[in-house]
Amino acid sequence: MNIVMAMRSMLFICLLLAVIPANSSMAQDLVEMKLLQFGAGNTFRPGDPTGIEIELTSRLDSDQSVWIQWDHETPDGDIFAFGRSVLLSPGQPRSTWLYVPLPPDTNLQSTGRIRARDIEDDQPRDDIGRLQFQVMSSLPRLVPRDQSLIGVIGTDSAGLEAYEAESLFQNDIDIGGEGTTVSTLSDPSKLPDRWTGLRSFDSLIWTDGSAELSPSQEKALLEWIQRGGHLIIILPQSGNVWSLGSGEDGPLGAIMPSAPQPRDDVLMYKVLEDLVKHPPLPDLQQTIPAQIFRSEDGQFDAAPSADGWYPTWSLDGIGTVGVQRHHGKGQLTLLGVDVASKAIRDAALRITPGQATMTEHVPEGDLFWNPILARRIDTPPSQAIDQLKALNRINQKRPSQWLVDDTLILAEISDRKEFGSILMIGFLLFIIYWIFAIPLSWSILKTQKKPQLSWIIFVVNIAVFSIIAWVTVWFNRQNDTNVRHLTVLDHVHGEDQQHAVSWISLFSPGYGDYEVKLSEDETNVLLPWEAIDTGFGRFPDSRETIVDIDEHSNELTIPSRATTTRLRADWRGPLTESNWGDMLRMDNQSPVHVIRNSDGDAIGLRGTVESLLPDTMVNGQIILVDRAQPLPRSPEMLDGKSQLWVRQSHSGRMERKGWIWALAEELPPGGTIALNQLKLNDEENDLESSIRIQYGSHSRNLGGGFEAMTHSDRLQALQALSTYHQLQPPSWITVEAQRGQIGRNWSILKREIGHDLDLSHWMSRPVLIITGFLEESELPLPLLVNGDLELQSEGLVMVRWIMPLPEE
Numbered sequence: 001m002n003i004v005m006a007m008r009s010m011l012f013i014c015l016l017l018a019v020i021p022a023n024s025s026m027a028q029d030l031v032e033m034k035l036l037q038f039g040a041g042n043t044f045r046p047g048d049p050t051g052i053e054i055e056l057t058s059r060l061d062s063d064q065s066v067w068i069q070w071d072h073e074t075p076d077g078d079i080f081a082f083g084r085s086v087l088l089s090p091g092q093p094r095s096t097w098l099y100v101p102l103p104p105d106t107n108l109q110s111t112g113r114i115r116a117r118d119i120e121d122d123q124p125r126d127d128i129g130r131l132q133f134q135v136m137s138s139l140p141r142l143v144p145r146d147q148s149l150i151g152v153i154g155t156d157s158a159g160l161e162a163y164e165a166e167s168l169f170q171n172d173i174d175i176g177g178e179g180t181t182v183s184t185l186s187d188p189s190k191l192p193d194r195w196t197g198l199r200s201f202d203s204l205i206w207t208d209g210s211a212e213l214s215p216s217q218e219k220a221l222l223e224w225i226q227r228g229g230h231l232i233i234i235l236p237q238s239g240n241v242w243s244l245g246s247g248e249d250g251p252l253g254a255i256m257p258s259a260p261q262p263r264d265d266v267l268m269y270k271v272l273e274d275l276v277k278h279p280p281l282p283d284l285q286q287t288i289p290a291q292i293f294r295s296e297d298g299q300f301d302a303a304p305s306a307d308g309w310y311p312t313w314s315l316d317g318i319g320t321v322g323v324q325r326h327h328g329k330g331q332l333t334l335l336g337v338d339v340a341s342k343a344i345r346d347a348a349l350r351i352t353p354g355q356a357t358m359t360e361h362v363p364e365g366d367l368f369w370n371p372i373l374a375r376r377i378d379t380p381p382s383q384a385i386d387q388l389k390a391l392n393r394i395n396q397k398r399p400s401q402w403l404v405d406d407t408l409i410l411a412e413i414s415d416r417k418e419f420g421s422i423l424m425i426g427f428l429l430f431i432i433y434w435i436f437a438i439p440l441s442w443s444i445l446k447t448q449k450k451p452q453l454s455w456i457i458f459v460v461n462i463a464v465f466s467i468i469a470w471v472t473v474w475f476n477r478q479n480d481t482n483v484r485h486l487t488v489l490d491h492v493h494g495e496d497q498q499h500a501v502s503w504i505s506l507f508s509p510g511y512g513d514y515e516v517k518l519s520e521d522e523t524n525v526l527l528p529w530e531a532i533d534t535g536f537g538r539f540p541d542s543r544e545t546i547v548d549i550d551e552h553s554n555e556l557t558i559p560s561r562a563t564t565t566r567l568r569a570d571w572r573g574p575l576t577e578s579n580w581g582d583m584l585r586m587d588n589q590s591p592v593h594v595i596r597n598s599d600g601d602a603i604g605l606r607g608t609v610e611s612l613l614p615d616t617m618v619n620g621q622i623i624l625v626d627r628a629q630p631l632p633r634s635p636e637m638l639d640g641k642s643q644l645w646v647r648q649s650h651s652g653r654m655e656r657k658g659w660i661w662a663l664a665e666e667l668p669p670g671g672t673i674a675l676n677q678l679k680l681n682d683e684e685n686d687l688e689s690s691i692r693i694q695y696g697s698h699s700r701n702l703g704g705g706f707e708a709m710t711h712s713d714r715l716q717a718l719q720a721l722s723t724y725h726q727l728q729p730p731s732w733i734t735v736e737a738q739r740g741q742i743g744r745n746w747s748i749l750k751r752e753i754g755h756d757l758d759l760s761h762w763m764s765r766p767v768l769i770i771t772g773f774l775e776e777s778e779l780p781l782p783l784l785v786n787g788d789l790e791l792q793s794e795g796l797v798m799v800r801w802i803m804p805l806p807e808e
Helices: 002-019 160-164 215-226 268-275 342-348 365-373 382-390 406-413 416-447 451-476 687-695 711-722 760-764
Strands: 031-038 049-058 064-073 079-088 094-101 111-120 123-134 148-153 180-185 203-206 230-234 261-267 287-292 310-315 319-327 330-335 400-404 482-492 498-518 525-528 544-548 555-573 584-586 593-596 602-606 608-611 618-628 635-638 641-646 656-662 672-674 747-751 767-777 783-785 792-804
Touching (some): 031 123, 049 064, 049 079, 064 094, 064 123, 079 094, 148 160, 160 180, 160 365, 215 230, 215 319, 215 330, 261 268, 268 287, 268 310, 268 365, 287 319, 310 365, 330 760, 382 641, 400 711, 406 482, 406 711, 406 792, 498 525, 544 555, 584 792, 602 618, 618 711, 656 760, 711 747, 711 767, 760 767
Parallel strands (some): 148 180, 148 203, 230 330, 400 747, 482 792
Antiparallel strands (some): 049 094, 064 111, 111 123, 261 287, 319 330, 482 498, 498 783, 525 555, 593 602, 608 672, 618 656, 618 767, 635 641, 767 792
């Protein structure tokens, strides 16, 4: 009977625990907390800095500022408490955001801890609330590390769902290459208030009809764009919710154009021709409102080229309805036609008698969005896949893959020479000790006929070699702070500041705390970095470090135990802060420009680029991207009928013409690149063909379990990451003449790191990009350790010089 009662009690306790919410505080907490979002749009990617939105409710007697922190535990066992001060009123719920770098193995079963603490003398003190939560408690969406992320701000995805449609990956048919997740942020007021909360997104498409932003959210968006994000705003059909023409008084006003010219008589069929490959028969009566940025006759211009604007979408007889400009390293695009509207979708899907449905997504991704987002993949409807299977025109060959993951970074920031020399010394000492302690000592004692002294000699050997080992370690130990790094350093021509992402291995000698600071700009971010490997285990003396995300996101206090700490730095500012040197620069006496023929086609480059770099640049590469393809993607024709899929020559194509050259020689400091020597030869230097040959025909699995990357492979991988969405997509469809054949060999590159290194969004417009590497160069960032800027550092620097070219 007692056993039965005990089992019933245990069952009751288990049921009670099961119904306690995983994301709510206990009743006795003075501050109750609830997890609202895990990641912006309740979407997160492991290994990325991620924000969580939490709701706070105070049970305190009066208004009071409390400290809210997210405890991030490193593989060493130390705690970095990322937090902020929040003013709470009794009984009034308030939401706030916290940001932390997620470990690369984070999953839906992972747990976290949020703490509320009172503040005394401006320092967090005792706990007054605690939230233990499981990631799955907010029902978030996990984005795999090898997928890209697009955010839609609004309730309509404007056809972007085509990039993650199941038809792209059904039955192991890989059409997309890299998967893409489209996350919907239906309420703009739920956007993060720091740019780090947006860093996972390649681009954000604003389809919402309102533009309500808090000052902190507006600042976060501007900073995210400046650091490489691409914001695309679809203007609504009526009204001026973005207050265009109001200057800096409107939302994002610092980078917005003047007010466009509204028109309500734009014929719908003219718009549909640019949105879908199979538009219905023209309805000459149906019109749609549009915002015109430039009139076709040139009499009106709300987005002048002098202010950096470039036309991205024009309608014949109407004018420019899409414009783009760069802001820092990122892009802002405005579309004057509401392509997410129900009116456009209904018109595109209108079926006439005797006609089958040939469109699934409006607008179609590969036709409309690829040129804007600078992507190459096909987005066929599911019916197209079924029909091609029936025709035996699906490539059955499985691709070989590159895998670019954490090992690329680890190989560059590990102190291989130091570790190898210490390991060799230790091995030699052990061999010598073994020879002396056993065979040599025993042989001498046996010769002297004194075997009874063997234990004494053995102990003496141990003592002597212990002293030798201690002295050896003492004289070979590192006494200075040392940095190994991998840095990608960018400069946009005409900008005053540079941008850099750096992975750092910081050796701090001795024991204690080291104050590490990344420049004086608090928008810069310094975070602990974790690879998929978890290191050598936890230290027994775990320590807590407080990080104020509002005022000191560029600072960290590093617990030191004479070991290395891995960090990631996101920096922008002038290189003069670090005294490292300068970048590639255009020679003002020989300005860079494109030579064109009477048809406007590029036939040559002129100008000179000079190196003000502190070291010799190797593996130099030049990319020129020019005009858009003369014809849009169009469907294949069979027996005089238009098919659901694009013609094979248009499948996976680049949307702009481009060329690429490798520098034949190293570029020393003070050296120059004479662009007039470059020939725009389509046979030898065509960008699309060169990328296909360079990255699309490998059979090795670089960075995977079969073969480790060499240093040369790593340089090539960094170049590939810089143009990732312009790499050759999967060759999934065969030509009509190959019907029934297996298909050709092909390979793709998968990335788990470096999503924010992609410069492809620059290739949605004419641009000149020069890249190269500086081997064993000092750290170019202004990193201060205990206030000291003069650090011993060396590592690999990839430099990337970007020059936006004017419109043709």
